[in-house]
Structures are given as structure tokens and as C-alpha cells.
Amino acid sequence: MNVILGVTGCIGAYKAAIVLRLLQKNEIAVYPVMTHSATKFLGPLTLEKLSGNPVVSDLFGSESSEIQHIALARRSGLLLVAPATANILAKFASGIADDFLSTIYLSTTTPVMVAPAMNVEMWHHPATRENLEKLRRRGVFVVEPGVGYQACGEEGEGRLAEPDEIVRQVLRVLSRSGSLGGKRVLVTAGPTVEDIDPVRYVSNRSSGKMGYALAAEAVRRGANVCLISGPVRLAPPAGAELVLVRSAAEMARAVFERFGDTDIVVQAAAVADYRPVDRMEQKRKKSGERWSLELEATQDILKELGTRKSRQFLVGFAAESERLVENAREKLRDKSLDLIVANDISIPGSGIEADENQVTLIDRDGELVDVPRLPKIEVARKIWDNIEHHLFS
Numbered sequence: 001m002n003v004i005l006g007v008t009g010c011i012g013a014y015k016a017a018i019v020l021r022l023l024q025k026n027e028i029a030v031y032p033v034m035t036h037s038a039t040k041f042l043g044p045l046t047l048e049k050l051s052g053n054p055v056v057s058d059l060f061g062s063e064s065s066e067i068q069h070i071a072l073a074r075r076s077g078l079l080l081v082a083p084a085t086a087n088i089l090a091k092f093a094s095g096i097a098d099d100f101l102s103t104i105y106l107s108t109t110t111p112v113m114v115a116p117a118m119n120v121e122m123w124h125h126p127a128t129r130e131n132l133e134k135l136r137r138r139g140v141f142v143v144e145p146g147v148g149y150q151a152c153g154e155e156g157e158g159r160l161a162e163p164d165e166i167v168r169q170v171l172r173v174l175s176r177s178g179s180l181g182g183k184r185v186l187v188t189a190g191p192t193v194e195d196i197d198p199v200r201y202v203s204n205r206s207s208g209k210m211g212y213a214l215a216a217e218a219v220r221r222g223a224n225v226c227l228i229s230g231p232v233r234l235a236p237p238a239g240a241e242l243v244l245v246r247s248a249a250e251m252a253r254a255v256f257e258r259f260g261d262t263d264i265v266v267q268a269a270a271v272a273d274y275r276p277v278d279r280m281e282q283k284r285k286k287s288g289e290r291w292s293l294e295l296e297a298t299q300d301i302l303k304e305l306g307t308r309k310s311r312q313f314l315v316g317f318a319a320e321s322e323r324l325v326e327n328a329r330e331k332l333r334d335k336s337l338d339l340i341v342a343n344d345i346s347i348p349g350s351g352i353e354a355d356e357n358q359v360t361l362i363d364r365d366g367e368l369v370d371v372p373r374l375p376k377i378e379v380a381r382k383i384w385d386n387i388e389h390h391l392f393s
């Protein structure tokens, strides 16, 4: 296994040598790339001698090693940048490729992990926050920095994470030859929001927690995950591509666009069944009179997928307040699903917006598996175990 180790210029650069050593101890070959400013903090010779590989730092170097590095970037298991300065995060976020490391970032399709290190003010600056948010949304893994004394004399967040923590996270990502390795998974989550006017909308109660837990667990099992989410207040799960949508129509578009390349779809979103017939451009003034709102049906995304599916494994949810199994079975048939997760929404403290869930899994043969009330991440594991059972045994 190969890792490209990008090193950028800050006082924590010396720790890159420790990270390199720890990676080697885990039988990972390291190919170092340094930015020009990194070479002011740490001699390239150190990384060259430790890794046994040439260190590339110049975009216009004289040797052919740059070409080799690009070829390598395509074959390597991970591009790790440790330490990653605010500057390199900004370049990655906006696609600037003016040095060798940022060029590799743009030319690689392998997973990317960054371990930020910077002064506490830079860490909290909205520019850095936005850049990290963008990178996370693209599926970049972020090794959170630690809190402590900084070289500038201040105390606070922004210190490079400890090398063993960085390496632990690298190993986790590299072991993505997990049970879902090579599978493309699409998960939808959260509600959709159907606007009435600029301040009012029709929506469903949904926190997105179940869908986010399903996406996180699929990443952990090695899948290539795309999470399409309606508006929620949750942090994006590391390692998944996050696509944010608002309305059912937007969600439908995002799902259909990706469906052809997908192996498994888990439609956990609470898609609005109805939307206002007219969306008002201006805020409707109150008049004290009654107001009837005319609604029209949205497209049933899952049902449409059921008609389009070829090899895809389709998983739906059924939120029911009565006749749980019968209604869920009907939905499974009606939408041509492979598995349905039936959710009894009448149980207090379970299901919608709660941290726990209690579900029944029903497959095409009518087989039932009851999952007792558990935290949503545990329920996500049971659901994935069940999907894997159907796919692989």
C-alpha cells in the first residue's frame, strides 16, 4: 500500500517525519511531497532518507519524478496532508493548482485526508471554516487538530493532531477494503422542503439522523458513498460525498443523475408527498381571512427507481402509525424494493427526530427481522448486515 504524504509549511512539519515512520511500521510505503515553505521548516533530505523515495517539491523540477508522482498519485491508496496549513486547505477548496501538492490534489481520484495545523485565530476564521466545510462535503477526511500550547505563544485549537492519531485514521481509511469495498452506495436523508413563499414551507418532521448514520456506516464498511440530504442540522459524515438539496424535485434530480452508477440505494429521506401548486415570489400578507393552500403530489422518487432499476439493490423506509407490517409489505411490492425498513412512528422516543429507533426489516420473500430499540448507528449496522446478507450470501 502506498501513501502520498504532503507536507506544508508550519512549525508542526517536523511531526511529518514521525507520521512517515509510523506509516512504514504499518508496512505502508510513503512518497513525500513538500511545499516550498515546508522545506524551510524541515529538510527534504530527512524525508527522502527516511522514506527511501525522492521528495518532490517543485512543480517545474528538472527530473521526471513529477510525472512518476502523478502516476503514483493515481495508484496510491491515500493522499495525506500532514500538517495542512490554512493556505493549502484554501487552495484545495478552490481548486488552485500552483504548486506540486495542490496539482496532485486536483489530479488524484484516491481518498484525501488532511490534518490541519494552524494558529487558533486562523483555525476559527470563517474562511478556514468554509474551506473545511467544502472539503468535507467533497468527502475529504479531516483529522481534527488538538487543543494546546501553540508556537505563536497562544493556547487553543489548531495544533496538529498527534502522529499516532493521524496514522490510526489513515489505517481506518485504507482498510476500506471492508465488506462493502468497491460498492457505490447512495443514501438519502432528512426532509425535503417545499416552499410556499419566501418564508413559509410545507415539510416533514425528520432530523436526518438515521440516513446520516447509514451513510457513516457504509463509509466505515468501505463503500463509496454519496449522501443526498435535505436541510438538517448535522455534521457531514467524514468520507462521504454530500449533496445538499431542498425540494423533492431537487432530490429526485440528484438521485436520478447518480442512479445508473449506483449499486445500492437506501432511501431514508422523508420526502414531502405534496408541494404547493404555486410558489409565491413575494411574502403573502396576512389578512385574517381563511387561506386554503392547493397542493399537488410530488414525484415518488423510490417508485420511479423501482421502474428504472436493473442490478441495483433498493432499500426503502416505511413510516407507519398503524398496520406496520401490512403497509410496509404493500410499499415494498408497489415500489419494487428489495428491502423495506418499517418504522412504527407511534412508539415514543423512537423513530422520527429521536436518537434511537426500533424497526422491522422486510424482504421480497416476506422474511421479517425485528431490530429492537437501539441507537440509530446500531440500527444502521443491523440494516447494513441485512443488506450484505441479501447481496453476498
Ligand code: CTP
Residues within 6 Å of the ligand: 248, 267, 268, 269, 270, 271, 272, 273, 298, 299, 300, 301, 302, 303, 315, 316, 317, 318, 319, 320, 331
Ligand atoms: N418516497 C420517495 N418519494 C416520495 C415519497 C416517499 O422516494 N415522494 C420514499 C421514502 O423515502 C421512503 C418510501 O418512499 O423510503 C416510503 O415513504 P413513506 O412516507 O413511508 O410512504 P409513502 O410512499 O409516502 O406513502 P404514505 O405517505 O401513504 O404512507
